[in-house]
Amino acid sequence: MKVTHPQRFLALILLFIPVIAWSAARLNIVVIVGDDWGGPYASAYTGIYGRALPSDIVKTPNIDRIARNGVLFKNAYVNAPSCTPSRSSIFSGRYFFNTKGGAILGGTWDSTIPTFPLLLRDAGYHIGRTYKTWSPGTPANAPFGGVNYAYQQSGSSPNRFSTNVTGLMAQGLSFVQAKQKMLNQVGGNFDAFLAARKPNQPFLYWFGPTNTHRSWVKGSGKALWGINPDTLKGKLRVFLPDNTEIRQDMADYLGEIQAMDAYIGVLLKKLEAIGELNNTLIVATGDNGPGGFPHGKWNLYDFGVATPLVMWLPNSKGGRIVDDFTTLMDLAPTFLEVGGVTRPAKMNGTSLLNILKSPNSGQVDAKRTFAITGEERHVGMARERSLPYPARALRTKNYLYIRNFAPERWPMGCPYRTLPTGNHVLFLDMDSSPTKDWIVINRTNPNTKRYYSWAFEKRSAEELYDLAKDPGQIKNVANNSAYAIVKAQLANQLLTELQRVGDPRVTGTGQTFDLPPYTNLAPVACQDTIPLSWLPSGL
Secondary structure, eight states: OOOOOOOHHHHHHHHHHHHHHHHHOOEEEEEEETTTOTTSSSGGGGGSSOOOGGGGGGGOHHHHHHHHHHHEEEEEOOOOOOOSHHHHHHHHSOOGSSSGGGGTTTOOOOOSOOOHHHHHHHHEEOOOOOOEOOOOOOTGGGTTTTTBBBOOOOOOOGHHHHHHHHHHHTTOHHHHHHHHHHHHHHOOOOOHHTTTSOOOOOOOEEEEETTTTTTTOOOOHHHHHHHOGGGGGGTTTTSSSHHHHHHHHHHHHHHHHHHHHHHHHHHHHHHHTTTTTTGEEEEESSSOTTTTTTTSTTTTSSHHHBEEEEEEETSSEEEEEEEEEEEGGGHHHHHHHHOOOOOTTOOOOOOOOOHHHOOOOOOOOOOOEEEEEOOOHHHHHHTTTTOOOHHHHHHEEEEEEEEEETTTTTTOSSBBEEEETOOEOOTTOOOOOOOHHHHHHTTTTTHHHHHHHHHHOOOOEEEEEEETTTTTTOOOTTOOGGGGGHHHHHHHHHHHHHHTTTOOTTTTOOOOOOOOOTSSSSOOOOOOOTTTTTGGGOO
């Protein structure tokens, strides 16, 4: 080839060198965070805990594909069982209590805290998000660039799968046709994101469907997905009444998980079609446990904080189940390491890349033997302008230790309150649901009142559960002298770590989250008992 303008030719070569190195050196990242997707419920988890669970019933072939080609984490936890603080921890790589206003539901984001999406953007990544990202909170979605980088112009109907599909079927569409309309919107949004990408530019895509967050259509699990509630008999957690009402409620939740799995299938096919599947780190997880069930969202028991986590790193050994403990604050440093970005100061999480690259199953990193979770203020406390329910927990292989810093307060919000409209609300920190209604209605029945106690009553300052004997975490042995040494060791380990990382609940006066701007000190009147005349229609 004859070169007539050598300087221009050299300039063109130099122009393309960064792009070539950029594409070869850094993987794309796709992060899927299901709202209230917990359990952990996916068919990939069938049998790994050694007991019957709803994972035995749900069918999630696309989530399973990620696990089959990557790593399934057996001991993954959110840092806080509430969407805003949980997501604050994910984005910042910090313990939730170190995210300032991000530590409480609906809090205000501090723009001085670095977040992995914006750090990757500054390093040259094309970034984008679809559906729930960081909300409720102000400014909206601040950790992901505020109002920028949203790709959902094709529609948001997938966020209410059973509601919208049932409505379309009432208009004459078949289930397959109505479902495809949902999938088309998922695909259209992802296509728009990909179309905005520069050639060979690495990308970060956040997909946050909310259909697994209540409310969903009652009976939709069976009507839309063929999930027979009776197949759940004997598979519910011990703190859930094993009856028709609760089994149906769980079946409906599993149906929404299957819908989310179908969305994930769309993303995988798109990546495959553009030749990027083998150049993309894929992560699927949730932000807290299921809402509307006891021990779920806004609880530090496993059902509230244990999360599904599957990660597919290209060119690594797949099909591995690892026992290493992790909380989702470890995702931020993982993504930064993948993107070649130096982690910022004050990041508490530790990258998982060494585990993803390892060929081993079981315990890969000997240091990962515990997880710390916690909570401060959730929805009911915010609406009632009441003080938070401060608690921290330490989860190890054999034990769960919980420290409730204000046991005189109600853990799930005010038992009963009459609104100015004349309507009544109960325990606002548990989402409204058929399960909640059933438990409250049967709260005085001698045969079923224990479910009400486990769900709503005040708790001891210290809780300790022996997981080998009590996997459901309903028998508090904190005051059992046989566990005195274990309790002291776990308490010391928890408080030592909290002090090391500067948790405001155990440093200074310990009252930071009890004061403005985190808490309004003019509470709304609360009734400590529910009138016997209460009926669900009053909600």
